[in-house]
Amino acid sequence: MESAAARVTGALRQRVLTGELRPGEPLSQSRVAAEYGVSRIPARDALQTLAAEGLVDLGAFTAVVRGTSIGELQELYELREAIEPLLTKIAVPNVGRAEIALMTSLLGEMEAHPSSMDWLAANARFHALIYTRADRVRMIELTTQLRRLTDRYLYLHVDMFGETGRLDLEHREILEAVGIGDAAGVAELTRRHIAKSHDYLLRHMLHREPAPQA
Amino acid sequence: MESAAARVTGALRQRVLTGELRPGEPLSQSRVAAEYGVSRIPARDALQTLAAEGLVDLGAFTAVVRGTSIGELQELYELREAIEPLLTKIAVPNVGRAEIALMTSLLGEMEAHPSSMDWLAANARFHALIYTRADRVRMIELTTQLRRLTDRYLYLHVDMFGETGRLDLEHREILEAVGIGDAAGVAELTRRHIAKSHDYLLRHMLHREPAPQA
DNA sequence: ATATGGTAACCTGTATACAGTTCTACATTT
DNA sequence: AAATGTAGAACTGTATACAGGTTACCATAT
Numbered sequence: 001m002e003s004a005a006a007r008v009t010g011a012l013r014q015r016v017l018t019g020e021l022r023p024g025e026p027l028s029q030s031r032v033a034a035e036y037g038v039s040r041i042p043a044r045d046a047l048q049t050l051a052a053e054g055l056v057d058l059g060a061f062t063a064v065v066r067g068t069s070i071g072e073l074q075e076l077y078e079l080r081e082a083i084e085p086l087l088t089k090i091a092v093p094n095v096g097r098a099e100i101a102l103m104t105s106l107l108g109e110m111e112a113h114p115s116s117m118d119w120l121a122a123n124a125r126f127h128a129l130i131y132t133r134a135d136r137v138r139m140i141e142l143t144t145q146l147r148r149l150t151d152r153y154l155y156l157h158v159d160m161f162g163e164t165g166r167l168d169l170e171h172r173e174i175l176e177a178v179g180i181g182d183a184a185g186v187a188e189l190t191r192r193h194i195a196k197s198h199d200y201l202l203r204h205m206l207h208r209e210p211a212p213q214a
Numbered sequence: 215m216e217s218a219a220a221r222v223t224g225a226l227r228q229r230v231l232t233g234e235l236r237p238g239e240p241l242s243q244s245r246v247a248a249e250y251g252v253s254r255i256p257a258r259d260a261l262q263t264l265a266a267e268g269l270v271d272l273g274a275f276t277a278v279v280r281g282t283s284i285g286e287l288q289e290l291y292e293l294r295e296a297i298e299p300l301l302t303k304i305a306v307p308n309v310g311r312a313e314i315a316l317m318t319s320l321l322g323e324m325e326a327h328p329s330s331m332d333w334l335a336a337n338a339r340f341h342a343l344i345y346t347r348a349d350r351v352r353m354i355e356l357t358t359q360l361r362r363l364t365d366r367y368l369y370l371h372v373d374m375f376g377e378t379g380r381l382d383l384e385h386r387e388i389l390e391a392v393g394i395g396d397a398a399g400v401a402e403l404t405r406r407h408i409a410k411s412h413d414y415l416l417r418h419m420l421h422r423e424p425a426p427q428a
Numbered sequence: 429a430t431a432t433g434g435t436a437a438c439c440t441g442t443a444t445a446c447a448g449t450t451c452t453a454c455a456t457t458t
Numbered sequence: 459a460a461a462t463g464t465a466g467a468a469c470t471g472t473a474t475a476c477a478g479g480t481t482a483c484c485a486t487a488t
Contacts, residue, residue: 003441028469039443041255044470048259052266054352061450062469075352082296138268138289142356217471242439253473258440275480276439 005042008032009049016055016065017148019155023067027056054149068156070205076150077198083143084127084194085187091134092183099129100179107171114164120151126171130178130186150197157205167193219256222246223263230269230279231362233369237281241270268363282370284419290364291412297357298341298408299401305348306397313343314393321385328378334365340385344392344400364411371419381407 012032015021033043047063050056057066106129109122124147131140170193177185226246229235247257261277264270271280320343323336338361345354384407391399 005441030469040470041442045262045441048262049266052263060470071349072352075350078300078350079297079353079356082300083293086292086296135285136289136292138286139293142293219471244439254440255472255474259471274440 003042004036004038005045005049008036008038008042008046011036012046012050013053013055013148016050017152017155019152021065023065023156025065027063027065029063053145055152068153068205070202073150073153073198073201073205076146076153077194080143080146080150080194081191081198083139083146084131085191087131087134087136087139087143088190089183089187090136091130091132092178092181092186094133094135095130095178095181099133100175103129103175103178107168107175110164110171111168114168115162119164120154123167123171127190150201153201153205157201163197163200166196170196217256218250218252219259219263222250222252222256222260225250226260226264227267227269227362230264231366231369233366235279237279237370239279241277241279243277267359269366282367282419284416287364287367287412287415287419290360290367291408294357294360294364294408295405295412297353297360298345299405301345301348301350301353301357302401302404303397304350305344305346306392306395306400308347308349309344309392309395313347314389317343317389317392321382321389324378324385325382328382329376333378334368337381337385341404364415367415367419368411371415377411377414380410384410 012021012027021027027047029040029043029047032047033040036043047056047058051058051063055066056063103126106122106126110119110126113119113122127147128140128144131143134140170189174186174189174193177189226235226241235241241261243254243257243261246261247254250257261270261272265272265277269280270277317340320336320340324333324340327333327336341361342354342358345357348354384403388400388403388407391403
């Protein structure tokens, strides 16, 4: 069974992630509780979890949906650029035929559903598939969290990714390098892959919102 | 004022960190609550926080002090070796005379109190002093957490750091490189500094406990 | 002696209740 | 009109209470 707290956590996480709940939006325990038909305790638990994940700020008075900033974006991508290539380098030697087949089919799925939530989901699974083989539980957990946070920037600041075409090409390159077992190559391709998304987001944020909320 | 939850969190964190509470020790909400004279809610909050920090496992039945393993040690140090040099490279150009003076005095403090908790505290402040100037809130928070987790391995698996002498020498090297503003140099020295602690711990864990608890 | 079943102790998730704090908005003063 | 003060609304932290679920242990059967 799933606890009430877990249910509320998941629902809120989704709403914050997709931008349905805007940055700065206050999330009081009582209102969250009422909205999901639970008592304040599980609502409180959910807010605490989301705060630990960095999606919510726990102020003295009330919790609020965390804002975005170019500074934070910078940090998140710096971390991803450091960790994901590392994870890649460790994982690639352990990737087998089965994973490569699955990755190929995920690539097809992405090409079939450009610029949609389906694309984003397939993309996440594509990369996760490599990382899993690194056998690094903590690193993967951290990476998942960082990806969630940067995905939020995509939802909030980009009309709706006009870049999936280019990214699919990069995925094909990555897949090829995985195929020949070139760990260092995949790592470097991954780093650039991430850096390009960073640049893309940065350009859009600088252009559209010169002074973003804290 | 400090909330009851924060007080319990701090106290428990200390006890888990220093190994007073051994890995595997069950921490039920009720007993923690009774022990600190609070109700179950703040006790529950504290356990959740510690779980998010990775010091406690939130099982289905009861929370337990997290175990240690060579695999986790590996992950923690891989992360530190990736992040702390990065943080260093960013920070060093911003370190001024004031910080260098303070670092010098901290170095003296470490040399004056070898192999003690005071040494560990001064050591933490020494490195933190550099990192602060990187202006990377999230990275620093993450680094703090990783350092806490690895410090626990020191407490649990090393009789009581017989290495402070060598480490002080390395600190002196780092301080010198900071003095001449050699960011890349400090980064590399920091990476090796961390790697050596990793080796040291690994040797001891392999020697003393061939099959550590999960 | 070992396996099996049942009961009591323990523990968690959640609801409700209360005290104290923070914010808001309006009235009062300057 | 701006500043200040003040009641009330909103919110949080915490305590207490209750309904399951899990574990441990002991008695009984094989």
